[in-house]
Amino acid sequence: MTIIHTGFDGIDLALKTIVPIELVEFLEEGKATAQELMTDVWGTYAGLDIQSGQSGKRGGYAFTFRVYEFGATWFAKKPRASDPWGLYVSIGSRELALNGLEKTRQTLDALLVQLGFQLPHDGVSINRVDFAVDILAPGFVLDPDAFVFHSRANRKAISEFETVETNGHSGRTTSVTIGKMPGRQVIVYDKREEVMKRRKHEWPMIWNATLKAAGLDPFDLSDRTTSQVWRIELRLGKEALRNRKDIRGWGSLHEHLQAEMDQLAEDVTLTVPSTDSNRSRWCSHPIWSTTQDTVATRLFEHVSTVPPEAVRELDVKEKQLDLLKLIVANAVSLAYLDGLRPDDFEDFCEALPAMILSYLDQHPRGIEDRFQGAATKYSGIVGR
Template sequence: MEILHKGFDGLDIAFEGQIPSGLDRELLEAKTNASETKTDTLLKQNGVWLQVADSGARGGYAYRCDTGPLGAIWFFKRPNPKDPWGIRVSLKSLPLAKHGLGWARHYIPETLKKLDIEVSSHKMAISRVDYAIDILAPAFVLDRHCFIAHARSKLKSHDEIEVIQEVGHSGRTTSVTVGSNPGQQVILYDKREEVLSKPDKCVWWDIWNASRQKLGLEPLERNTPEKSRVWRVEFRAHKRHLKDNWKIRTWDDFDQKVGDVFLQMSKAIRYVNPTADTNRSRWQDAPIWKLATEQIQDDLAEMKSDLSCDKLKTILMDQQRQLLLSQYLGLGVSLAALEGIEGTSFDSFLSQTTENAKRLSKCHKKPISKRIEAAAAKYALLRAKYT
């Protein structure tokens, strides 16, 4: 088994603070426009590009803003003295993998400053933090019955909702979740399968291979599961667990206690090798669990990706390009089927379809330049000049 990546994978923080009235007006206008055009609206504030959605979020947040694949999701409430906790930020996994937690601690106050939002470091509440370890373990087979947990831990399954949450197909378990939000959760799942099934996750191949290249190892053979099966052990501490059990709210609390949070979690919930011993608590940790726990004991060290930001953006652009091309092809196949086109005639049919689309475009009520401009907002944050 080999560690391909380890580090913080998610971080949510709320702040006591209000957005200024000027930003509120611009966000409201952008949100209204997004609702009318059915696409996110791009808004620039003091060098910060915000992709404003047409809806907010639960908890009274009127605005939901994305700062791009190497940024975060920001949630803002409308200014209201009776509801002072008006700011929340959710950090994405990709910039955390690239830069580590230190980046987040610089990025958040810097962005707030640019948006003219005043907050106090003592008026904050860390509401979620995730730590993940990616392990190359092709021979590992996940078995939900190998999990044991403290009696107070919640384990969920399809047949017993209060016990274990299990996901799988074709007789193979691919994911087991122990615990629930807003408490603590431990998840062991097939990360390779997730990466292959979700285009926006494919960048993880490059992150893993960059790690292997640094050690002088060959790239993973992504099409050969028996050589490239990657399992992720993910520890999640949610709001109630952080606040009530560990009294963690501020960065100082975080620095002092977060390592113990995950270490205790790895002991309270374990993946083991079953034996004939009827006392399950005496069962020894399985090798994959021992390896994951060792990483937590290592002062929560992070493996930062050596991929440059430009390289990451290029990878993300290529992923989106391939997705759109696949959708384009799929529509072409559907149209060919509707027209009764044979497979041998598809290439010429596709060429003719392109000509038909050109004529249709010229008849559209809006000029193509305006339509491209409107669509560009959706992908603007992938382009270098906006990031």
């Protein structure tokens, strides 16, 4: 077993601030355009590239938006004197993996200032914190029945974890989730499968960079026998953050989070089942002991192994590949409808540019307008 990533995997914040009216007007226009085009759209505000979403979020948040080069989703309310908590920011795993907690926090603070937000000293309310450990463990088999609760945990603590969800296929368990939000939650799941299914191309880059830094060979994600990655995630929701140590802002997070994460990793344990009828005496599985040690020693540690610009370059290439696939699929369909055969396709492709230009000449929407539409959809990806 080899640790190939460790770090915060998500942080949700409610912010005590009123959304500036100029930003509200920008977001209203962006939301209307996004709904009309049925896709999120990019625009510029306060010198920042901002992507406006088509909808808001429950809880009175009218707008959803993203800021280029900052991996978070923002939710904003229309200004109301009776509700000072006008902004919610959900920071994603990619941002935290590439930049770590401290740099991410500094970037967030700078963006808040640039966007015109003003926060009082108690203006940050942390609502959720996720911490992840990714382990390359090709031989590991996830057993839902191997999870036990620490013998010293009281009934109230154990009751937190009575909600258990299991997923799998082909006779193989791929995830086990214990507990529920907004309390405490532990999840162990097949991260390799999720990365491949959702095409999260940044993670193989991060994992292999970690292996390279350790002097180890990279792995090929297409071969599950050698590239099986399991993620152990420890999650603390709003209730868990408040109930024991009253974790609310950054100060209390740094002061108390270590103890809370250590406790969670102890209260739920993945074991190696034995013939002993007392499950609490079963030995911890090595993958869990590794996780506990990592949480205890590397919670706030961040080692940058992949430059963010390398991931952004990969984003562009992935989008180009997606569009190329659409072009090929549509070209084949067009050739078929034109009565052509596979042997005719190469000649058809040579004639395709002239067909495209002829179509544009006859269409009232010119190429300049179309390029502007492309910029509205994709300028945030390429940074121009």
